[in-house]
Every structure is written in structure tokens, then in C-alpha cells.
């Protein structure tokens with residue numbers, strides 16, 4: 001019987017455990033997940049507090065990945081799915097002390113005040129022509145070259161920092177938005193591409209979560225595979241000798257034929273340092289953005305003038321530590337105390353790395369100050385939630401492309417070593433599940 005070890009139980013490792021356990025019977029392969037904490041989930045964490053659920057990490061996943069919906073079904077969670085409110089399609093940009101609603105129709109686009117007329121014309125014409133692009137372009141360069149400075153500053157910049165906590169002039173277009181890059185690489189206009197690919201099955205629209213929060217699939221995997229998960233196992237070293245991997249904690253050693261690394265890149269780097277310094281070097285050089293998450297629940301009557309919608313993003317020209325604010329109780333109204341308004345304030349990112357040196361008290365105070373500045377808030381919150389991620393989201397920069405090239409070359413020469421993690425093939429919850437599925441399908445014993 002072959003042995004496969006998965007190291008790290010975030011959504012990447014947990015989904016890999018599920019797919020490999022479906023693929024092989026216990027007689028064919030032993031599949032074991034080793035997790036540092038006493039629970040699985042990693043960045044995913046749904047914390048119930050005073051009749052609300054606060055998310056420490058992702059608060060939803062887009063409906064455009066059939067892989068995630070299949071996993072949900074396989075885990076028996078169909079009835080637990082929760083779709084975001086219809087009004088969550090309204091999103092805002094906060095700049096110059098004003099909320100600007102992002103256009104959702106042609107008429108609102110024509111009236112959208114953050115884009116000058118020439119950029120609106122260029123944006124529309126972009127749908128029908130081949131766009132200027134090369135593989136080393138940053139998102140910012142692409143946006144400015146093809147459309148203009150305002151589009152970059154007020155639309156792409158906040159969108160990129162909302163997803164990655166990173167800078168529009170640092171993130172590489174192909175790495176950060178691979179599906180869009182695929183269209184650009186095809187040499188077709190967006191219109192032509194859409195036209196020739198229209199037979200593909202239609203994806204679900206909108207944003208989804210679970211009644212019990214994003215932790216629900218992790219809880220289900222933890223229960224379903226409870227005999228295959230070893231908790232409180234901090235892996236310190238992975239070595240390879242005589243076609244076997246040796247995976248070590250400070251007082252225990254496991255042996256395996258294949259190893260799936262599902263820990264953050266800087267953790268994997270330390271584990272591999274002694275047996276493959278080149279691979280470890282490339283992994284260790286992947287940059288991460290810090291992010292603090294502050295959840296705040298106010299009495300409904302204490303919040304006045306809240307715009308309708310998903311939330312708001314703040315462009316980096318504002319030089320504001322706050323990246324954005326999500327109106328959680330408007331996104332998933334059924335999941336929150338009906339008498340409260342719940343916000344999630346995201347603070348930090350690569351423009352404000354010093355956030356990691358601030359105390360919880362300082363960061364919560366910063367979040368409260370921002371809300372008080374933007375809205376009429378009469379009293380202090382009823383409940384506060386706080387989580388600081390020193391290394392929250394990997395940065396898919398131009399340098400990142402070089403690291404990944406090295407990582408891929410080294411993996412090719414290292415049989416039985418695999419990576420399923422958010423720094424490898426996409427940061428989103430959906431990407432992690434897709435990568436887990438594909439890796440499990442490719443593993444041969």
C-alpha cells in the first residue's frame with residue numbers, strides 16, 4: 001500500500017484529502033493530512049459571536065466555478081448554501097470623501113463621474129479590439145495603456161487591493177488574472193472571444209457562502225475523514241532518500257511515497273531547505289500582504305446613511321490604511337442579527353505593511369474612525385471581532401513569475417512532490433479547490 005501525506009489543512013489541503021480519498025481505496029493508498037493546529041481551515045474561519053458569524057478570512061466564493069459546487073454536493077452541503085442578496089451587486093468606491101457607486105447599467109456608466117469621457121469611449125472600444133498586452137505587464141500598465149490613468153487609479157487599483165491587498169503597479173496581469181490573460185493571449189477581442197466560447201455551460205451568478213459560514217465545508221471534511229487527519233503536528237522538515245519522503249515534527253517522523261505541500265510558501269521553504277535549497281529559496285522569496293480584519297456589529301438605529309450594496313473600496317491615492325469596508329449584514333441578511341448592522345473593515349495591504357506593528361486596540365480604533373468619518377454612527381459597536389494576518393495573501397508580482405518558473409522546474413525533477421496552495425495556482429477559495437482536484441487527478445501511485 002502506498003502512502004500519501006498532505007501537509008497543511010487549509011481549504012487546499014482539506015480538498016486534496018477529499019479528492020484523494022475518493023480516488024483511492026484505503027487498501028490502495030493511505031492518505032493522511034498533517035495539520036499544525038487542533039482544527040482545519042487555515043485562513044478560513046467562521047467565528048459565531050452574539051448571534052452573528054464573523055469571518056476571519058474569506059466571506060464567500062464566486063458562483064463561476066462548477067468544481068466548488070460539485071464539492072459542496074459531494075459533502076452534502078447543498079441545503080446549507082447561501083447566495084448573496086441581489087443588492088450585493090452594488091459596489092462603491094470611496095474617494096474625495098464621497099461614495100461613488102460602480103456602474104451596473106449603460107446609463108449609470110455614462111454618468112459615472114470617476115471616469116472622463118475619453119476613457120469611457122476607450123473602455124467601450126476595448127470590447128471590440130485586440131488589446132495591447134505582454135506577459136510581463138503589471139495590471140496597472142495594462143489598464144493605463146489600454147484605457148487610461150483614471151481607470152487604473154479609481155477602478156483597477158481598488159479592485160486589485162480588494163482581492164490581493166496588493167499594488168496595481170506590482171501585480172502581474174497574467175499571474176493575477178489568468179482567465180482574462182487567456183483571452184488576451186488568444187489574440188481575439190473580448191467580443192469575439194465571448195462569441196466563440198458562448199456554448200460553454202453557464203456559470204452561477206453572484207457570491208455564495210454557507211449558513212454556518214465559510215468553515216462549513218472544512219467542518220464536513222474534518223468529520224468525514226476524521227481518522228485521516230492528525231492534528232497538532234507542526235512539520236519542521238521534509239527530506240527525500242531512497243525514493244521515500246521523511247516528514248518530521250520535533251518528536252515524530254512519518255514516511256511517505258508522495259507528499260502534497262499545502263502550507264504557505266514561507267513555511268514550505270523552511271521545511272525543504274535542507275534537501276532542496278533552490279526550491280526552498282524560490283518558495284521563501286514569495287511575498288505576502290498583511291491584512292487586519294475588523295468585524296463590527298452596531299445596533300441598526302445607530303447607523304444612518306449606509307449606502308445599499310456589497311461594500312466599498314478605497315483607492316491607494318487616498319493613502320488610507322483601510323482597504324475597504326464590507327457591508328456584511330446587507331450581503332447575507334439572513335445570517336446576521338436582524339436588529340444589527342455588521343461591517344467588516346479590511347486594513348493594511350502592501351501599501352501599509354506597518355499595520356503588523358500596531359496593537360489590536362489601535363487597529364480597531366482605526367476601523368471605527370473610518371466608519372465614523374464615512375457614515376453617521378451614533379454609538380459604539382455591540383460586538384467587535386479582530387483578526388490580524390501578518391502574511392495574508394501571496395502577491396502574484398512580476399518577480400513571482402520567476403519564482404514559479406524555478407518552482408515548476410524543481411518539482412518536475414522531484415517525483416512525488418506536489419503543491420496545492422493559494423500561492424501556486426490562484427488565491428481564491430475556488431482556485432484552491434480546482435488546484436486540489438487537478439493535483440489529485442494527476443497523482444499516480
Ligand SMILES: Cc1cc2nc3c(=O)[nH]c(=O)nc-3n(C[C@H](O)[C@H](O)[C@H](O)COP(=O)(O)OP(=O)(O)OC[C@H]3O[C@@H](n4cnc5c(N)ncnc54)[C@H](O)[C@@H]3O)c2cc1C
Pocket residue numbers: 007008009010011012013034035036037040041042043044056057058059060061062233234235236262263264267291293389392393420421422423427428429430432
Ligand atoms: C482576510 C482574507 C480574506 C479573504 N477573502 C476571500 C474571499 O472573500 N473569497 C475568496 O475566494 N478568497 C478569499 N481569500 C483567499 C482565500 O481564503 C485563501 O487564499 C485560502 O483560504 C488559502 O487556503 P490554503 O489552504 O491554500 O492556505 P491556508 O489557509 O494558509 O492553509 C495552510 C494550512 O497549513 C497549516 N500549517 C502551517 N504551517 C504548518 C506546519 N508547519 N505543519 C503543518 N501544518 C501547517 C495551517 O495551520 C493551515 O491550516 C481571503 C484571504 C484572506 C486572508
